Amino acid sequence: MQPIRIAMTSFDTTSARLSPLQAVIFDWAGTLVDFGSLAPTQIFVEAFATFGITITLAQARGPMGLSKWDHIHQLLKEESIAAQWQQVFGRAPADADVDAIYARFMPMQIAKVGEFSAPIAGAVETLQWLRANGLKVGSCSGYPREVLDQLLPRAAAAGIAPDHVVAGDELPAGGRPGPFMALANVLALGIGDVRACVKVDDTVPGIAEGRNAGMWTVGLSLSGNEVGYSPEEFAKAPQQEVEDRVAAAQARLKNAGAHHVVRSVAELPRVLAQMAAGMRAGRMPG
Known part of the structure; x- marks a missing residue:
């Protein structure tokens, strides 16, 4: 099988680039692990x-x-x-x-x-970069806790270990598209301003979750549910087919309210730097 073709962002560990951002809250399948959300x-x-x-x-x-x-x-x-x-x-x-x-x-x-716990290309490096820049790392999932209990140890052994994890069945208020799992991360991580948080997700309900919580949102097109390639399918797919699927996924995620859409978590650092610069200039998620 050919390697997954995702361009990696160069990582700059100058923490001032990300001020005043405080935390990034990730989905799991199709975002951090399990390319294609299979x-x-x-x-x-x-x-x-x-x-x-x-x-x-x-x-x-x-x-x-x-x-x-x-x-x-x-x-x-x-x-x-x-x-x-x-x-x-x-x-x-x-x-x-x-x-x-x-x-x-x-x-x-x-x-x-x-069997689907392998990190998506660039996920481990992105989490390391966030921590090097002083940001906290949260996460939430549509998976119930019983499922996450199987996934989390394997993901951690591969280098994916957020500071906090919220499962889809453990909040009385419910899950997505409500803001509750994202806000539970805010409380657990001790974040002072939801506008300093970024929700990263590959699904429409996940983007709605972040918007409903008052956060910045970043949609992931290629690596997740909206495109839905397995690694094997992606390695063999014609380039034009890939581009057409990515364009359709990008449109759906943008229509759901994503502030930015990138192909995978590997491209996240560049977007976060842009968000932080915008915040320093007075822009806020709205």
């Missing part, structure tokens, strides 16, 4: 199949970024999927059915997530 996608397909329901990978990707229960709930609202459920079970899907699929999904996801 781990959750395939498991949704497999979990629905155990109920006799066929969904495509594209359908499975649609609500990505939500908590997994909410993700399943949204899929069951899709007309073609709801019609299949009606045909198989003789009734419309209900919340109890979401619970049943979720119960089937969870052990499958727990068993598989460790």
Whole structure:
């Protein structure tokens, strides 16, 4: 397999470049680890199949970024999927059915997530650069805590270890697109101003989360759910196809409210330096 073709930003450790930024809050799959956000996608397909329901990978990707229960709930609202459920079970899907699929999904996801814990190119170096520049590193995920408990040790062994992690099922207020997981990071990290935080995510709900929290937002196009290549597919993809997919992903993330969109976390340092310079000139996220 050819190496993933992502340009790396040169890293400058002059901390004044990032003042007054204080923290960056990352998503996980498709952002820091799991190029293409493959781990959750395939498991949704497999979990629905155990109920006799066929969904495509594209359908499975649609609500990505939500908590997994909410993700399943949204899929069951899709007309073609709801019609299949009606045909198989003789009734419309209900919340109890979401619970049943979720119960089937969870052990499958727990068993598989460790296979998708490899850092995305540039992620380790970017986290090192942030800390060298005095920024704190938070994170949150649509994954439940049971899944993260499997992912986090493997990611840490590979060099991905944020200062704080919030799971998609552990806040009573809920998950994305609400601001709650991002704001839980603000509290845990002791950040004095949400406007000095940057939310980095590869999904539309994740960008909405950051905007609803009053933060800067950076969307990731190529590495995440919106493009959805596996590393093997990306290595073989024609350049024009890649560019077309990236352009479509960039448009969706910008329409969701992303202040900036880059291809992957490897390009983040350049954008953060631009944000910090803008803040020093009086610009704030709005």
